[in-house]
Amino acid sequence: MIVFTPYSALLGGVLIGLSACVLMWSIGRIAGISGIAAGALSTSGSERSWRLSFLAGLILGAGICIHALGIEWTPRIDFPTWLVIIAGVLVGFGTRLGSGCTSGHGICGISRLSKRSIVATVVFMGTGMATVFLVRHVAGLGT
Amino acid sequence: MRSSISALFAGGLFGAGLVVSQMADPLKVLAFLDVAGKWDPSLMFVMGGGLFTAFVGYKLILRRSAPLFADGFSVPTNQVIDARLILGASLFGIGWGLAGYCPGPAIAATVTLGSEPLLFVLAMTGGFVAHDLVSKTWTS
Numbered sequence: 248m249i250v251f252t253p254y255s256a257l258l259g260g261v262l263i264g265l266s267a268c269v270l271m272w273s274i275g276r277i278a279g280i281s282g283i284a285a286g287a288l289s290t291s292g293s294e295r296s297w298r299l300s301f302l303a304g305l306i307l308g309a310g311i312c313i314h315a316l317g318i319e320w321t322p323r324i325d326f327p328t329w330l331v332i333i334a335g336v337l338v339g340f341g342t343r344l345g346s347g348c349t350s351g352h353g354i355c356g357i358s359r360l361s362k363r364s365i366v367a368t369v370v371f372m373g374t375g376m377a378t379v380f381l382v383r384h385v386a387g388l389g390t
Numbered sequence: 391m392r393s394s395i396s397a398l399f400a401g402g403l404f405g406a407g408l409v410v411s412q413m414a415d416p417l418k419v420l421a422f423l424d425v426a427g428k429w430d431p432s433l434m435f436v437m438g439g440g441l442f443t444a445f446v447g448y449k450l451i452l453r454r455s456a457p458l459f460a461d462g463f464s465v466p467t468n469q470v471i472d473a474r475l476i477l478g479a480s481l482f483g484i485g486w487g488l489a490g491y492c493p494g495p496a497i498a499a500t501v502t503l504g505s506e507p508l509l510f511v512l513a514m515t516g517g518f519v520a521h522d523l524v525s526k527t528w529t530s
Contacts, residue, residue: 252412256432259411260439266403267440268447273396275457275464278404280494285518293393300394302497304401309498311402312409320502323417328509330488335510337485338492339517343525345478346466349492350404352479353437358444359465366471371483372423378487379423 267355270301279351280305281342345371392459405498411436414498416490416506423487485517 267278274297287298313320342348345367347356352371356364382388412418413436422433456462486492491499491510499507 251430252432253435256411256435257439259407259409259413260436260441261443262403262407262410263436264407264440264443264447266400266407267444268451269396269403270400271448271457271463272451272454273400273458274393274460275462276397276460277465278400280404280492280497281518284493284497284514285522288515288518289522297393297397300397301401301404304398304403305405305408305494305498306401306501307398308402308405308407309409309414310405310501312406313501316409318409320415320499320504323506326489326506331506331509332513334485334489334491335496335513336517336520337481337488338496338510339485339514339519340521341478341481341483341485341517342493343478343518343521345475345480345482346468348482348494349437349486350494354440354444355448356466358441358448361466361469363466363469363471363475367475367479370476370479371486374480374483375423375487376425378484379420380426382488383424384426 277351277355279347279355281348282351285343396459408495408498414495420490
């Protein structure tokens with residue numbers, strides 16, 4: 248059931264913002280997940296360790312929350328595997344080419360009033376919405 | 391050590407935020423991107439909460455001379471809006487609109503051991519590698 252949830256959305260957003268603050272305050276880094284994840288692969292030594300720690304924390308934090316809140320995940324079953332793969336490759340390639348994603352550009356970049364991030368965010372929001380429109384309302388696929 | 395613990399804690403907050411806001415649920419995200427359908431504005435509130443917090447926090451934090459456990463702040467200085475940025479953001483947006491996953495939520499969702507997020511993260515990793523290979527070719 249998709250229902251407008253302003254309070255939990257705001258709270259979740261604040262937690263994400265706090266995460267960015269903690270990372271900047273402690274080790275001076277941007278909490279952009281595409282950069283952290285891709286960097287965890289391509290770097291080594293201390294550059295890699297903080298990234299791996301962050302990702303481990305992300306998964307742990309998510310897991311603890313799901314358990315604590317008793318969330319039952321209902322995974323969608325009708326979504327084609329090949330589409331998941333194409334989507335994943337596009338997200339991986341695109342976030343590297345564009346130097347960021349919803350956290351890196353959308354939250355960390357815009358909050359620093361970065362013009363690059365504002366433009367990037369407008370573009371990926373726009374193409375995201377256009378894609379959903381085409382998939383759901385033109386092609387009539389999936390919910 | 392202190393860097394790793396700080397990063398771990400920051401990651402934990404992030405993961406918790408993704409679950410609490412339901413951003414780790416692709417259907418919730420797609421409901422925001424589905425402007426022509428049953429529109430759910432929740433993601434805007436997530437962004438709003440995050441932006442406000444980071445805006446205030448960064449203003450205070452970046453006044454300091456250095457972070458607690460590092461020599462300096464690694465903040466991007468590039469201001470150029472170029473084709474790479476626009477193309478990259480476009481490709482990302484398309485991928486995001488297709489599956490409803492962006493990097494953080496997909497990684498967080500792998501904790502459910504669902505085949506979808508696991509496959510997505512694998513494919514996304516492929517995308518990372520593909521980009522690095524291609525950009526090495528372009529610049530060599």
